[in-house]
Amino acid sequence: MKPLLPSLLLSAATLLAAVSANAESFTLSDIRVNGLQRVSAGSVFAALPLDVGSQVDDKALAEASRALFKTGFFENIELGRDGNVLVITLTERPTISSIVLSGNKAIKSEDLLKGLAQAGLSEGEIFQRATLEGLRNELQRQYVAQGRYSAEVQTEVVTQPRNRVTLKVNIKEGSVANIVHINVVGNNAFPTDDLVDLFELKTTNWLSFFRNDDKYSREKLSGDLERLRSYYLDRGYIHMDIRSTQVSISPDKKNVYITVNIEEGEQFHISEVKLAGDLKLPEEELRKLLLVQPGQIFSRQVMTLSSDLITRRLGNEGYTFANVSGMPLTDDNAKTVALTFYVEPGKRAYVSRINFRGNTKTADEVLRREMRQMEGGWASTYLIDQSKLRLERLGFFKEVNVETVPVPGTDDQVDVNYTVEEQPSGSISASIGYAQNAGLILGGSLSQSNFLGSGNRVSIGLTRSEYQQRYSFSFVDPYWTIDGVSLGYNMFYRSTDYDKLNVDVSSYSVDSYGGGLTFGYPISETANLSFGLSAQQDKIKTGRYTVDEIFDFTDKEGKQYLNYKASAGWAESTLNRGVFANRGHAQSLVLDVALPGSDLTFYKLNYRAQLFTGLTTRTALRWHGEIGYADAYGSTHKLPFYEHYYAGGFGSVRAFKDDTLGPRSTPSSGTRPGTLRDPDQDRLPFGGNLLIQGGVEYLFPLPFIKDQRQLRSVLFWDLGNVFDTNCSSVQKKQSPACKVNFSNMASSVGIGVTWITAMGPISFSVGTPIKKPDDSETQIFQFSLGQTF
Numbered sequence: 001m002k003p004l005l006p007s008l009l010l011s012a013a014t015l016l017a018a019v020s021a022n023a024e025s026f027t028l029s030d031i032r033v034n035g036l037q038r039v040s041a042g043s044v045f046a047a048l049p050l051d052v053g054s055q056v057d058d059k060a061l062a063e064a065s066r067a068l069f070k071t072g073f074f075e076n077i078e079l080g081r082d083g084n085v086l087v088i089t090l091t092e093r094p095t096i097s098s099i100v101l102s103g104n105k106a107i108k109s110e111d112l113l114k115g116l117a118q119a120g121l122s123e124g125e126i127f128q129r130a131t132l133e134g135l136r137n138e139l140q141r142q143y144v145a146q147g148r149y150s151a152e153v154q155t156e157v158v159t160q161p162r163n164r165v166t167l168k169v170n171i172k173e174g175s176v177a178n179i180v181h182i183n184v185v186g187n188n189a190f191p192t193d194d195l196v197d198l199f200e201l202k203t204t205n206w207l208s209f210f211r212n213d214d215k216y217s218r219e220k221l222s223g224d225l226e227r228l229r230s231y232y233l234d235r236g237y238i239h240m241d242i243r244s245t246q247v248s249i250s251p252d253k254k255n256v257y258i259t260v261n262i263e264e265g266e267q268f269h270i271s272e273v274k275l276a277g278d279l280k281l282p283e284e285e286l287r288k289l290l291l292v293q294p295g296q297i298f299s300r301q302v303m304t305l306s307s308d309l310i311t312r313r314l315g316n317e318g319y320t321f322a323n324v325s326g327m328p329l330t331d332d333n334a335k336t337v338a339l340t341f342y343v344e345p346g347k348r349a350y351v352s353r354i355n356f357r358g359n360t361k362t363a364d365e366v367l368r369r370e371m372r373q374m375e376g377g378w379a380s381t382y383l384i385d386q387s388k389l390r391l392e393r394l395g396f397f398k399e400v401n402v403e404t405v406p407v408p409g410t411d412d413q414v415d416v417n418y419t420v421e422e423q424p425s426g427s428i429s430a431s432i433g434y435a436q437n438a439g440l441i442l443g444g445s446l447s448q449s450n451f452l453g454s455g456n457r458v459s460i461g462l463t464r465s466e467y468q469q470r471y472s473f474s475f476v477d478p479y480w481t482i483d484g485v486s487l488g489y490n491m492f493y494r495s496t497d498y499d500k501l502n503v504d505v506s507s508y509s510v511d512s513y514g515g516g517l518t519f520g521y522p523i524s525e526t527a528n529l530s531f532g533l534s535a536q537q538d539k540i541k542t543g544r545y546t547v548d549e550i551f552d553f554t555d556k557e558g559k560q561y562l563n564y565k566a567s568a569g570w571a572e573s574t575l576n577r578g579v580f581a582n583r584g585h586a587q588s589l590v591l592d593v594a595l596p597g598s599d600l601t602f603y604k605l606n607y608r609a610q611l612f613t614g615l616t617t618r619t620a621l622r623w624h625g626e627i628g629y630a631d632a633y634g635s636t637h638k639l640p641f642y643e644h645y646y647a648g649g650f651g652s653v654r655a656f657k658d659d660t661l662g663p664r665s666t667p668s669s670g671t672r673p674g675t676l677r678d679p680d681q682d683r684l685p686f687g688g689n690l691l692i693q694g695g696v697e698y699l700f701p702l703p704f705i706k707d708q709r710q711l712r713s714v715l716f717w718d719l720g721n722v723f724d725t726n727c728s729s730v731q732k733k734q735s736p737a738c739k740v741n742f743s744n745m746a747s748s749v750g751i752g753v754t755w756i757t758a759m760g761p762i763s764f765s766v767g768t769p770i771k772k773p774d775d776s777e778t779q780i781f782q783f784s785l786g787q788t789f
């Protein structure tokens with residue numbers, strides 16, 4: 001690179017020569033400019049402090065030269081005189097024709113070029129060496145901030161024709177120095193290991209490859225020091241001080257040693273707690289929110305939390321701009337702290353407008369009906385947050401943010417702005433196939449929980465082939481009334497014709513059609529009741545390998561049934577999101593009954609629950625379980641076999657094939673007319689009337705993925721099985737699951753991932769059984785479209 005100092009000395013010498021040559025004062029009659037290529041003459045005259053008719057002397061010439069240099073356009077300036085004409089000869093600075101970067105990996109070329117452009121170095125710009133040198137130093141500092149102490153940044157200016165240059169920035173990034181030792185000096189109250197564990201920075205260990213936390217960073221160290229200071233302040237050491245911090249680097253610049261010198265001071269206790277200011281609410285009510293009490297060890301965190309609780313309580317009463325600050329007054333002799341909470345409520349604020357942004361698909365009405373904060377009412381922090389939570393529970397949005405903005409020109413009105421980011425809220429699948437015996441097979445399904453942005457849930461299914469037809473439709477309006485009473489209805493038709501299928505493949509089939517209505521009624525912000533009525537016509541068709549348990553049922557109950565069903569349910573949910581929740585709990589209890597007057601009378605009772613336990617801001621545990629019990633009553637001797645529970649697969653016990661756990665049928669005996677004995681003696685999964693399943697999941701973010709909002713990854717432990725208290729005598733001899741025995745529960749462990757896509761949720765899991773009951777079938781890898789964990 002051309003040295004900067006000689007260039008400056010040359011320019012200064014030129015300026016002095018010009019001043020000497022024009023030492024005699026004269027009246028300017030004209031100005032002549034030579035040497036311009038790209039810079040316009042107008043730009044030169046606009047910068048000159050001289051005009052025709054001006055009196056020119058040494059001082060005026062010096063100011064003119066400085067003004068032209070200040071533009072940054074010129075590398076050399078010469079001033080001369082031809083009579084009363086001022087002659088200015090200029091040498092323009094070169095322009096940058098291209099910028100070539102090499103050797104950079106830790107910092108992207110796009111980011112480097114953006115930084116160069118902000119500093120005035122980009123293609124087409126005028127080149128200034130001083131700017132390039134400053135930028136080189138800045139790049140060096142950026143690499144040092146990343147812990148790359150051995151990084152080298154070299155710049156080269158290559159002259160090109162037509163007064164242009166190419167800038168080459170050659171970078172040797174080197175490696176990031178590893179932290180090999182962290183030490184805290186001066187601590188007596190707490191062990192050094194406990195204090196070092198607070199740091200985000202860690203010494204090199206076997207997890208460093210994944211966490212990358214053993215690389216020194218000035219910003220991370222500043223955060224760690226603040227974390228250390230807070231640790232002491234939250235335990236009564238109010239005068240704790242960090243005296244110094246030493247960061248040492250080994251001679252080869254590969255290892256970093258960090259030493260933090262502290263002074264702990266004495267531990268302080270709280271002597272008294274007072275409230276002051278305009279409280280607006282009874283003092284006794286506010287005192288209940290104080291988490292600090294006399295005699296406790298002082299904690300800045302608890303003091304701040306108490307201030308926040310009072311602030312939120314005032315916010316619930318409309319004092320949106322309330323300010324509550326805890327002020328500690330120390331007594332160094334007694335080692336005590338007197339706390340005073342000063343309350344400044346401000347004026348009560350009212351909501352002028354509630355605005356929604358980002359809902360490109362969902363109608364405003366769908367969002368507005370979830371609002372608990374009303375326009376015109378006072379601004380309640382609780383109601384604003386509750387409205388935000390209800391939007392998140394819809395499951396339509398990837399993210400929901402709320403902002404309270406003062407209305408210009410007023411001091412007691414605010415606008416509440418909700419900004420949402422929509423995400424796919426349904427699933428679509430289609431299939432087409434051909435089987436030699438079944439002919440052309442067409443299938444498809446659509447499930448949309450926010451149909452056309454209306455907030456209504458719609459599901460449509462269609463499968464058609466030469467031997468099978470399946471149609472279904474369901475619709476739910478969650479706001480059938482403005483009070484949140486929901487209405488849903490469904491219709492379905494399923495039919496199988498084995499006469500058109502030239503192979504004996506099935507034990508039985510059920511032709512069904514029917515429909516029903518459901519109503520939902522909210523009883524609180526988090527709970528609702530549901531009621532339903534439906535009618536269903538079923539017809540049993542036996543196959544060539546129908547098992548004896550099915551014949552036993554049809555011999556007693558016939559093969560065709562018209563059943564009228566009623567359902568009643570209760571559900572509660574405090575989950576923080578409709579999709580991918582990680583906080584709160586949910587539970588439901590549902591009873592389905594085939595009413596008296598039906599051809600079959602039976603009931604099913606189901607209870608489901610899940611609970612999220614937060615571990616960190618990004619990890620949590622999900623506990624889940626389900627119990628179901630069903631049986632016949634009245635004149636029906638046994639629960640219909642096609643109403644059995646099944647277990648295994650997604651939503652049950654992963655790593656086992658779908659519906660393969662639990663009791664199995666006896667093989668077909670072939671003793672009935674039109675049936676054959678099963679040559680393979682297969683015992684098919686037959687289900688049962690008692691379902692018990694559950695498990696726990698560890699929710700964690702996948703590494704190397706920035707946006708985790710539409711992705712969920714879990715480590716899981718599942719367990720469960722299906723039992724039957726009404727097994728046939730032959731089944732009891734052959735199937736352990738005919739007896740309720742918790743030692744016969746299946747269990748598995750593994751990892752699962754769900755991704756929300758435009759086509760719907762895509763889930764897969766990889767697991768392995770750790771307890772495998774007899775007759776169960778395993779499946780290590782499982783995949784599902786349209787189902788989440």
